[in-house]
Amino acid sequence: MELTGKRVLITGADGFIGSHLTEALLAAGCTVRAFVFYNSFNSWGWLDTLPDDVRAGLDVFAGDVRDPNGVRAAMRDVEVVFHLAALIAIPFSYHSPDSYVDTNIKGTLNVLQAARDTGVERVVVTSTSEVYGTARYVPIDEAHPFQGQSPYSATKIGADRLAEAFARSFELPVVIARPFNTYGPRQSARAVIPTIVTQLLAGRSEIHLGALSPTRDLTYVADTCRGFLALAACDAAVGREVNMGSGAEISIGELAQRLIAQIDPAARVTTDERRLRPERSEVERLLCDASLMASLTGWAPEVSLDEGLARTIAWFRERGLAGYKTDIYNL
Numbered sequence: 001m002e003l004t005g006k007r008v009l010i011t012g013a014d015g016f017i018g019s020h021l022t023e024a025l026l027a028a029g030c031t032v033r034a035f036v037f038y039n040s041f042n043s044w045g046w047l048d049t050l051p052d053d054v055r056a057g058l059d060v061f062a063g064d065v066r067d068p069n070g071v072r073a074a075m076r077d078v079e080v081v082f083h084l085a086a087l088i089a090i091p092f093s094y095h096s097p098d099s100y101v102d103t104n105i106k107g108t109l110n111v112l113q114a115a116r117d118t119g120v121e122r123v124v125v126t127s128t129s130e131v132y133g134t135a136r137y138v139p140i141d142e143a144h145p146f147q148g149q150s151p152y153s154a155t156k157i158g159a160d161r162l163a164e165a166f167a168r169s170f171e172l173p174v175v176i177a178r179p180f181n182t183y184g185p186r187q188s189a190r191a192v193i194p195t196i197v198t199q200l201l202a203g204r205s206e207i208h209l210g211a212l213s214p215t216r217d218l219t220y221v222a223d224t225c226r227g228f229l230a231l232a233a234c235d236a237a238v239g240r241e242v243n244m245g246s247g248a249e250i251s252i253g254e255l256a257q258r259l260i261a262q263i264d265p266a267a268r269v270t271t272d273e274r275r276l277r278p279e280r281s282e283v284e285r286l287l288c289d290a291s292l293m294a295s296l297t298g299w300a301p302e303v304s305l306d307e308g309l310a311r312t313i314a315w316f317r318e319r320g321l322a323g324y325k326t327d328i329y330n331l
Contacts, residue, residue, distance in 0.1 A: 001080075001122060003233050004029035009075055011035040011065055011111060012084030014045025016187045017126075017179075017221060021082060022047065024225040026057055035074050035085065038062040046186045065107035072114040080232055081123045083111045086156070089190040090130070090277065092331040093152035104155035105162065112166045112174070120173075124232050125163040127178040127241060128156050129217070129286050138249075139289035142178075142241055149281050160241065167239045175237045177228055180245035180288045184221030184308060185315035189330040192216075193309070196256050197316050200263040202326040207260070207267055210275030212253030217245040217288045220308035223301040230297035237296050245288020246301045258306075262313060274329050 008025050012018040013034035025032050036044050044060055063070035065085045075081065087093070087103045108125065115123045132140050133147025148154030166172040183193045192209070199207045219227075227244040231237050250258075253269070260267045276282075293299050303311070 001233050001235060003080065003229060005031075006079045007031045007033070007077060008080045008082065009033045009035060009078040010082045010084060012086065014043075014047050015084065016046065017182055017224060018084045019046035019050070019186060020184070020221045021084070021225045021228055022058070023050065023054060024229060026054060028229060031059070032057070033059040033061055033074065033078060035061050035063060035065070037085070038064055065110055066102050068110040068113065071110040072117065075114045075118050075120065078118065079121045081111065081115055081120055082126070082228060082232070083108065083123065084126045086126065088128075088152065089331055090150045090152045091190070093150055093155075094278075095331065097151035100151050100155040105158045108159035109162055112162060112172060116166065116170055116172050122232050122238070123163075123172060123174045124228060125159065125174060125176050127160050127176050128153070129178060129180040129243070129245070129288065130283060131157045131160060131178070132286070134282075134284040135287060138285065138287040139247060140243070140287060141289040142243055142292060149283055150277070164241070173238045175231045175234070176241035177231050178241055178243045179224045179227065180217040180219060180243070180286055182219050182221050182224045184312050187221075189324050189326075192252055192255065193259070193312060194316075194324070195330070196259045197263070197313055198321055198324045198326045200259065200267055201316055202321060204326065205267050206270045207256060208272040208275065208329070209252065209256060209269055210272065210277065211282055212256070212269065212271070213251055213284070214282060215249040215251050215285045215287065217247070217249050217286050218305055218308070219244060219246050219301055220303035220311070223303055227293065227299050230299045234297050240292075242293050242296065243288050243290050244293050244299070245290050246305070247288055247290060248305070249285070249287040250305065259309060259313070262309065272329065
């Protein structure tokens with residue numbers, strides 16, 4: 001399927017990945033309707049920071065994916081849907097699991113139902129590597145068992161299975177895109193890289209982190225967005241769930257040291273007990289097998305980890321830390 005000229009809806013367009021994907025789709029020649037979370041401040045999240053000429057090309061719809069009527073209204077006259085809206089912070093899912101069920105499962109159901117009713121040509125549902133839990137074998141391919149090691153991951157498993165059910169039951173043209181850990185500019189401080197970078201740039205000599213031994217497979221946000229576009233355009237990906245990752249892993253401790261070396265070599269890491277997940281909830285190892293993605297689309301990451309970290313640090317240096325509270329633990 002050719003994306004150029006398509007009328008596209010992005011849920012979660014106001015977020016980290018969603019705002020980058022919005023830019024990528026506009027650059028690809030799509031007409032973009034950006035579904036943002038309604039709020040009384042009329043904030044469009046990260047879309048507010050885009051250049052005026054970029055924002056002028058957007059059709060912004062303020063709503064809530066938990067409301068089926070609003071989702072259906074947003075999807076009117078749309079040909080392709082990218083569903084990114086979700087609650088994603090794992091620590092907060094321990095605190096408020098009901099909200100994750102409502103947003104991640106029921107919200108996805110609303111998107112799937114509306115897509116079925118309106119006859120869209122393609123729905124890309126965003127999954128996460130957290131659905132796999134701690135790797136039982138590596139690299140992790142799409143046949144790996146699912147493990148709900150947090151309320152967040154359990155709701156994402158549920159959302160994925162709903163997408164699978166709609167593909168099988170109603171022949172809805174769904175693709176489940178499963179990025180491993182995406183990072184880059186605009187990411188919130190609930191993620192590890194912004195947590196480290198913002199503490200360092202704030203001048204803190206002690207960097208507070210949780211567990212240092214878990215490993216993650218990191219992909220720069222521009223590469224993740226290229227993957228989304230490639231999957232949406234790939235007819236052979238319909239009805240499938242597809243991993244996107246670099247095929248390399250790094251421990252949180254080593255990652256912290258790389259960032260410390262670039263910003264403040266005198267800083268050191270200290271463990272903050274509040275940041276530790278419950279023992280059986282911690283995902284100890286994630287390492288992606290993206291061979292299916294490569295065979296279907298030819299996609300592979302283009303930005304190395306060192307280059308991606310340098311770009312991310314440069315963005316924080318240029319933008320400053322407004323909105324990032326480095327003195328508290330961000331759930």
